[in-house]
Amino acid sequence: MRKNIRIKDIALKAGVSIGTVDRVLHKRGEVSEETKQKIQQIIDDLDYRPNLLASSLASKKIIVFATLMPKASSQDTYWSKPQLGIEKAVNQLKAYGVRIQQFFFDMDDSMSFSVQAGKLLEANPDAVLMAPWAKREAIRLSGKLDEKNIPYIYIDATLEETSPIGFVAQSSSDSGYLAAKLIDWGVKESSLILLIHVAKELDNASHLIQRERGFIRYFEEKKKTHRILKIEVSGTGEEIVLHLKKLGIDPCEVAGLFVTNSKVHLAADCFKSLCVTPKIIGYDLIPQNIKLLKEGKIDFLICQKPELQGFHAIHLLFDSLVKKDTIKKENFTSIDLITKENIDFYNSI
Amino acid sequence: MRKNIRIKDIALKAGVSIGTVDRVLHKRGEVSEETKQKIQQIIDDLDYRPNLLASSLASKKIIVFATLMPKASSQDTYWSKPQLGIEKAVNQLKAYGVRIQQFFFDMDDSMSFSVQAGKLLEANPDAVLMAPWAKREAIRLSGKLDEKNIPYIYIDATLEETSPIGFVAQSSSDSGYLAAKLIDWGVKESSLILLIHVAKELDNASHLIQRERGFIRYFEEKKKTHRILKIEVSGTGEEIVLHLKKLGIDPCEVAGLFVTNSKVHLAADCFKSLCVTPKIIGYDLIPQNIKLLKEGKIDFLICQKPELQGFHAIHLLFDSLVKKDTIKKENFTSIDLITKENIDFYNSI
DNA sequence: ATTTTTTCCGTGTTCGTTCACGAAAGTAAA
DNA sequence: TTTACTTTCGTGAACGAACACGGAAAAAAT
Incomplete structure (x- = not known):
């Protein structure tokens, strides 16, 4: 049977009524200091735990x-x-x-x-x-x-x-670190890898920065020979390609690509339309990303539930x-x- | 306030006592067919749901x-x-x-x-x-x-x-399929990949067979050029090496290795002692596996929670x-x- | 010393449900 | 017709806790 300590047991042991025990428990009404301490001691000694079922049933509190x-x-x-x-x-x-x-x-x-x-x-x-x-x-x-x-x-x-x-x-830097491990696992040595931020204001999104740090940290710790290129865009995939062009880089050279948030679909759509297939890693199971994942256009989505x-x-x-x-x-x-x-x-x- | 339908509301509507409603709800005691149907109709109409807190509090049932x-x-x-x-x-x-x-x-x-x-x-x-x-x-x-x-x-x-x-x-065949994807992602084309069962009786472990099927299915569907070699051992990692020797295969040729259960540590220990580092994938977070994962000797563990x-x-x-x-x-x-x-x-x- | 106020506490009701007991009515048997 | 049995149902108490009300005793004010 259920052998929990009840308010009644405490009241019996303290020689008071259950109303007084209730007052001590809920700091309600007034109880003399002497009585209060006696009851509190018994509550602690017996490790009293309220029956949540009964408590919620009786309480009108929202x-x-x-x-x-x-x-x-x-x-x-x-x-x-x-x-x-x-x-x-x-x-x-x-x-x-x-x-x-x-x-x-x-x-x-x-x-x-x-x-x-x-x-x-x-x-x-x-x-x-x-x-x-x-x-x-x-x-x-x-x-x-x-x-x-x-x-x-x-x-x-x-x-x-x-x-x-x-x-x-989620630990942002550790998720970026893992993204780096995955990219490294899948690309050849000395590959060109893009790290992409898609955000209007990086200031309000410190976890994007943390993800970047984790990502970079992996390659530094492992002394990898890949070339990491960071790109910041505010809203479209086309901006990524423009950045590459400005740097005189052909998109076909991109072996891997990590987007630090759920906007990875923008990048994946962009490379898809160029018929270029780098390994692509991003975040979050939003509908656009799910579609591209199932089409094999995104390789991994990191999810933080x-x-x-x-x-x-x-x-x-x-x-x-x-x-x-x-x-x-x-x-x-x-x-x-x-x-x-x-x-x-x-x-x- | 809490606006749930209570037994009392049903009793009022049916013109009976709450005891009778309780008897209908729990098929307890005896209620006339006519009264029972009237009450049951009201229960259905109002979509009565018992208050679980009150029910459990009142019930002595274990x-x-x-x-x-x-x-x-x-x-x-x-x-x-x-x-x-x-x-x-x-x-x-x-x-x-x-x-x-x-x-x-x-x-x-x-x-x-x-x-x-x-x-x-x-x-x-x-x-x-x-x-x-x-x-x-x-x-x-x-x-x-x-x-x-x-x-x-x-x-x-x-x-x-x-x-x-x-x-x-967990869907065993799908987990095997994913293991194949991961191995494929990380090894060069036309690599030698081992599929290993470590089990005393495969009969009692149909999910190992399912994992194998999923694993093989991946390579068949994708028409991959890897060479998949299946090995069955009953308990030690050394048996794996013996099998390879019988086939005239140097362990250094092994690029990837998939063990279909939690015994992956046996294989990883074995290859570790040979100073060979294939990509290794297995199952389950048991202490031996966790240790090797953290040492980087196992690359992925598939977990089924x-x-x-x-x-x-x-x-x-x-x-x-x-x-x-x-x-x-x-x-x-x-x-x-x-x-x-x-x-x-x-x-x- | 008497009256008023404050402190302290016990008691009863509530919450929604479960379940036992027994009374009343109907049915069957003698 | 009377007695015994069965069916049906209402009622009260229990579960553990929350909380309001009011009585008794002590303390403070007059």
């Missing part, structure tokens, strides 16, 4: 987690994925009184993050899950949350200058706030290698 | 899942991994009254499966989770379970001749038996590619 995320767009569908995980987690926790309130900012509008952050603060949620996109604004928001004693957790990246209760993200990040972060908030468990601060998602051969079996949560 | 698994040994620690996932899942479901009763068979003793299967049947569990190892015995056991109306689920593989409510496993298989299977049993959800019958785990660079971030559950 727990609100607010989320602050980039709005997914037709050009960038990546950000719809953490939503899926968040919604799945909240659905699982619904019976426990957990609800979400979602706030979305426009990545192309520099005021948007601040506006939505303001709304989020007004909502006064129990906890916050956010993607720390605009660094300065995110730091400001986290300061406000600290003042209000509202715990928060990051997904996708973390910010060193702030005090989240945790984060869920955005869905799982959202899912796991909500569960961490729940564990911390409701179950009062100690949670891990650093939660790295696996660096998943997806190919045309294994994609159909890939579970993102 | 739900026993029995497991029938190979005993892990010092030479083969793989089978300790599903245990971890099973135990984690059961711990999560403990508050709902779920318990496990575990039965282990010795893979080297042909009677052991039958003996343990007999004990399992005597225990008369609510459901069974098993690894269908000894095919004939497993079929016999599943027939017995069918007679007793005890649902069962497989991990690691499935048996076509039986009627499990589901299985959780045994821990997750156990975890997921328990949750599927719970969803099916307790929540009365419809569960997916075929649950393929992802085909994970693990390297020295991403292993530290790999989460097996």
Whole structure:
């Protein structure tokens, strides 16, 4: 039978009523210091753990987690994925009184993050899950949350200058390092390899820089003889070819190509139309990338499980706030290698 | 507030007591046919879903899942991994009254499966989770379970001749196919590639055969010029070299090597001692393999998340038996590619 | 000394469900 | 017709926890 310690057992041992034990547990009402310490000692000695089923059944409390995320767009569908995980987690926790309130900012509008952050603060949620996109604004928001004693957790990246209760993200530099290993595994010695950033503002995307660092670090550590060429473009595949032309490089010379984010489809489309087939590695299972992967035009997609990040972060908030468990601060998602051969079996949560 | 339909709402609508609704829901006691149909209609119309928290709190029922698994040994620690996932899942479901009763068979003793299967049947569990190892015995056991109306689920593989409510496993042939892609990606054209089975009885390990088939299929489909050499050994790496010598092949000619199970460390150790460095791909994160992977002696380990298989299977049993959800019958785990660079971030559950 | 206020605590109800007990009505047997 | 048995159903208590209400005792104010 279920042999858990109950509030009743503590009350019997302390010679008080269960109402008094409840007051100590929840810092509710008033209990004399002497009685409080006696009860707390017994709680600690017996390692009392509330029955979560009973607790949630009896409690009328609604727990609100607010989320602050980039709005997914037709050009960038990546950000719809953490939503899926968040919604799945909240659905699982619904019976426990957990609800979400979602706030979305426009990545192309520099005021948007601040506006939505303001709304989020007004909502006064129990906890916050956010993607720390605009660094300065995110730091400001986290300061406000600290003042209000509202715990928060990051997904996708973390910010060193702030005090989240945790984060869920992939190690960007290690994923870049692995990309380098894969390219090296597949190309001849002394090949020309492209490292490509596709981003409007590299400032807001420090994880792209980290990926680059990891990638370069591999070749330096291994003393490889490949030629690595870095290219930064803001939005089209054609820009890549223009860069190569300016440098007097024929695209046919490119043996391998690493794009530091989900925009790898732009590069792959571009080389596809040139009938050039370098080894191509990029990130994320967005529809355009999946299509090209299945056509064999992209060789590997590195996935960071955005869905799982959202899912796991909500569960961490729940564990911390409701179950009062100690949670891990650093939660790295696996660096998943997806190919045309294994994609159909890939579970993102 | 929580707006779920309660038993009380159904009782009010049907003009009966909550006790009668409960009796209909659980096919308990006796209710007249007329009253039963009226209540059932309302249950369906309102799509009533029990509050699982309240149900488990009130119910004294203990739900026993029995497991029938190979005993892990010092030479083969793989089978300790599903245990971890099973135990984690059961711990999560403990508050709902779920318990496990575990039965282990010795893979080297042909009677052991039958003996343990007999004990399992005597225990008369609510459901069974098993690894269908000894095919004939497993079929016999599943027939017995069918007679007793005890649902069962497989991990690691499935048996076509039986009627499990589901299985959780990796697609063996697709994982072999991916191994072929990886080897092909990394070796020169027309290389010598070894396909190695390390097993005492191939009969009991049809998934090794499936992996082989997938591996060979890749090269046939792509019309590759590599030379594929199949070797079967029963237990040591030295046997591999003996086979090569009998065929007049110098180990230095081996460019790539694929071992169809977790015994890849035997082959890697062997080639390591010969100071030969083919590309090496095998399965499973057992300690010996992890060590060699981190030393760079094994290039890829394909992982099928045994821990997750156990975890997921328990949750599927719970969803099916307790929540009365419809569960997916075929649950393929992802085909994970693990390297020295991403292993530290790999989460097996 | 008396009255008012504060502190402290016990008790009862709630949450949604499970399950045992026994009363009432209907049916069958003597 | 009376007695015994069966069917059907309502009611109350249990599960463990949350939380509101109010009574009793102690402390503070008059």
